[in-house]
Amino acid sequence: MISFANAKINIGLFVSRRREDGYHDIETIFYPVKMYDVVEMHAADSYSFETYGIHIPERGDNLCTKAYHLLKSDFPQIEPVAIKLLKNIPVGAGLGGGSSDAAFVLKALSEWNKLNLKAEELQKYAAKLGADCAFFVENKPVFATGIGDEFSEISLDLSTYWIVIVKPDIHISTAEAYSQVIPAAPEVDLCRAIKLPIQEWKYYIKNDFEFGIFDKYPVIQEIKHKLYEKGALYASMSGSGSAVYGIFEEEVNLDELEALGKVFHPVEL
Ligand SMILES: C[C@@](CO)(OP(=O)(O)O)[C@H](O)COP(=O)(O)OP(=O)(O)OC[C@H]1O[C@@H](n2ccc(N)nc2=O)[C@H](O)[C@@H]1O
Ligand SMILES: Nc1ncnc2c1ncn2[C@@H]1O[C@H](COP(=O)(O)OP(=O)(O)O)[C@@H](O)[C@H]1O
Structure with a gap:
């Protein structure tokens, strides 16, 4: 099987x-x-x-x-x-x-x-x-x-968008990442925020791990910035990192990002 x-x-x-x-x-x-x-x-x-x-x-x-x-x-x-x-x-x-x-x-x-x-x-x-x-x-x-x-x-379908994932050569331990976050009540209702147009997500939807991880590994923040420079509607680190994803309206050339990490294009089997 x-x-x-x-x-x-x-x-x-x-x-x-x-x-x-x-x-x-x-x-x-x-x-x-x-x-x-x-x-x-x-x-x-x-x-x-x-x-x-x-x-x-x-x-x-x-x-x-x-x-x-x-x-x-x-x-x-x-x-x-x-x-x-x-x-x-x-x-x-x-x-x-x-x-x-x-x-x-x-x-x-x-x-x-x-x-x-x-x-x-x-x-x-x-x-x-x-x-x-x-x-x-x-x-x-x-x-x-x-x-x-x-x-x-939730009802969320990103299948018409182009998602790209960039993984720098950094291994992050989930337990260590949690130990560096100061917990706080969420500022935003994610279920409501997700209904906004994707280009507005960046103003509301954040990942609490980014602050500490970006400080320790600036290249991860650089990847996020590059994804926005390349036209991402939204970009974020996933979970406790180190991968960063970008959501684009359409396919774009991201060869430049290969210098910062391995670039993956999730595809249908
Ligand atoms: C951060 C997240 C976000 O989706 O994903 P990843 O970045 O790992 O993919 C998850 O909460 C990770 O889940 P998972 O990777 O299954 O965690 P586990 O193996 O259960 O736990 C690893 C360690 O992370 C910490 N941990 C995990 C989950 C949680 N809600 N609180 C925690 O404090 C604990 O210290 C635990 O010992
Ligand atoms: N099948 C597996 N694939 C990946 N990691 C595994 C697996 N089984 C055990 N592990 C352990 O779990 C750790 C975190 O795994 P991973 O799924 O990549 O986490 P994360 O989603 O937190 O990045 C690895 O460093 C490894 O030690």
């Missing part, structure tokens, strides 16, 4: 409160983008996991392996599988690649083993693997609250 695990971008991100458990309450919009990891699953005698493509810095088990064991602990009938992951989504980029891989493993295992798990059940498992992970179960544009795992659907 082959799954194509897509990335996400955050449109606006307010960090409103530090919780007792060390996590933070946030308000953000998650929007799926057409940039994919490939997760291949084969029947096997015992569980195994291999990765290809972009190197993933080791930090314990891969999220795909964690997803497998998590579901297997509640459903012992799950057959052993060999998972091969072709990693294309940049790591430590704020694009949610690891969370997406894990969510797609949960979905694939449920389907393959005919567990018939509903979206809400899969979301509960996903939330145990990472705050972002539950979003990828349904994978639709949502306004997210809580630690980023409570959703209300």
Whole structure:
């Protein structure tokens, strides 16, 4: 079985409160983008996991392996599988690649083993693997609250725009990024702001991580400025960075940005 695990971008991100458990309450919009990891699953005698493509810095088990064991602990009938992951989504980029891989493993295992798990059940498992992970179960544009795992659907379609993602050679740890933000009540109602014309978003929709990250890594801010110079209607760092996206009315030549980071054009498969 082959799954194509897509990335996400955050449109606006307010960090409103530090919780007792060390996590933070946030308000953000998650929007799926057409940039994919490939997760291949084969029947096997015992569980195994291999990765290809972009190197993933080791930090314990891969999220795909964690997803497998998590579901297997509640459903012992799950057959052993060999998972091969072709990693294309940049790591430590704020694009949610690891969370997406894990969510797609949960979905694939449920389907393959005919567990018939509903979206809400899969979301509960996903939330145990990472705050972002539950979003990828349904994978639709949502306004997210809580630690980023409570959703209300929104109507937002950017399919007629040209989205570009620029990833400098900087790996940002999500935990470290959160530790540098001073939480504050959101200044703007994101669900209302998102209904404004896109060229007005820049006046209202901001990402609270940018301030600290731009200070530490000025090149990320430079990428954002360049995207605006090139005509982006809206540009922002995604999540805790380091990737920056631009939303354009139409395709433009961004060769100049290659000097600052790798330029990706999300496309339909
Ligand atoms: C910042 C966001 C915005 O969408 O995305 P990324 O930039 O990572 O893609 C997310 O909140 C990241 O979600 P995710 O990457 O799944 O986080 P987790 O693995 O659960 O947590 C990693 C660490 O980030 C911190 N964390 C995460 C989520 C949250 N709401 N509050 C936090 O304080 C905690 O210190 C936690 O130990
Ligand atoms: N399948 C995976 N893909 C990417 N990162 C993974 C994966 N499994 C575990 N990780 C760990 O999660 C960390 C953050 O992953 P990533 O999804 O790129 O985060 P972010 O969206 O915060 O940029 C990586 O540095 C890596 O140590």
